[in-house]
Amino acid sequence: MSGPAGDRRLLPLRPAPEADAPLYVLYRGPLASCNYDCPYCPFAKRVDPPALLRADRAALHRFADWVAATTDRRLSVLFTPWGEGLTRSWYRETIIRLSHLPHVDRVAIQTNLAARTGWLADADRDTAALWTTYHPRQVRRDRFLARCRELDALGVRYSVGIVGLPEHLDEARALRALLPPRVYLWVNAADGHVYPAAEEAAWTALDPRFGDSVRPHPSRGLPCHAGETAISVLGDGTVRRCHFVPAAIGNLYDGSWRAALRPRSCPNAACDCHIGYVHLKPLGLRDVYRDGLLERVVHRVEEFT
Ligand code: SF4
Ligand code: SF4
16 A cells, blocks of 8 residues: 555554554464475475375364454464465365455465466455465476466466576576566575575576575574564464474464463574564564565565566
C-alpha cells in the first residue's frame, strides 16, 4: 500500500506491545520428498512412504486447526517443507483455508512451482502468496515462465528465486529479462561456493540484495525477533525460535508457546539463511520486506528490477 493511509499504518502513535504484535510462524512437517532432482539438495527425488505422508497430512490439519482457533494474534504463516508441498492436496487445501481467515495476514509456501496453479482461484489472493524457486536443470524456462504468467493472471503475489551457481547465471539473466518488472528476482548464494568480487557483482546486478545472502551474518548475542514475534513449528507442535536453533522453547498444542515469547538474543555464531536473518533485528530487514517478508518480496520492487 502507498499513500497517506499506508503511511499512517506504518507509523503508529504508540508502538504496539509485543504481546499483541503479529506473529510470524514458520511450519515444517515431516514431508521430505520432491519431484525434482536438484544436485544441490538432499531431498532430490526422495519418495516418502505412505505412512509418512499420512502423518504429514494429519500434522498439517492439526496445525491449521490451531491457526484457525488462535484468533487473539494476527498470524502470518510460511510453509517451509523439506521437499515440495504443492504436489500434495493437503497443502493446497490448507493454504486456501487459512487465506480466508480474518486474523491471518499472510499464508505462503516455498515451492518449485511445478504443480498446477488453478487451485489458487479459490484462495483469498490478498493473503495467499508463493515463494517460488527456478531450478534451471529441472524445468524449461518457458514452462516456468508459463506458470508465472498463470500467477499473474490469478493476481497471486510471488517472488522468484534462483541458486547463484555460475552455470545458472545466463539463465538468471534471461529470466530477469522475461519476468514482469514488478516481480522480484532473488538470488541465494550457493552453499560452499566462494564468490570472487566480479562474480558477486554479476549476481548483485540481478538482485541488489544478493549481499545479504553471500556472507553469513555474525549473530551471537545479537537481538533477534525469533522467539519473540517469530517462531518455527514442527509437525508435532514443537516450537523453536527458528529453524536453526534446535532447542525447543515450548509447544503449540499445550499453550506453552505463549509464555515462551520474549525478547531473545541469538545463541548461534552466524545466521546464513534468509528465513532466519530477516528476523535479526540489527539488519532491519523487516523494513525492507514489510508485508512481503514471508514470500520474500521486497517492499519497493521498482527499486530492485
Ligand atoms: S526443488 Fe527444492 S526440494 Fe526439490 S530437489 Fe530441488 S531444491 Fe530440493
Ligand atoms: S539470528 Fe538466525 S539463527 Fe539466530 S535466532 Fe535469529 S533466526 Fe535464529
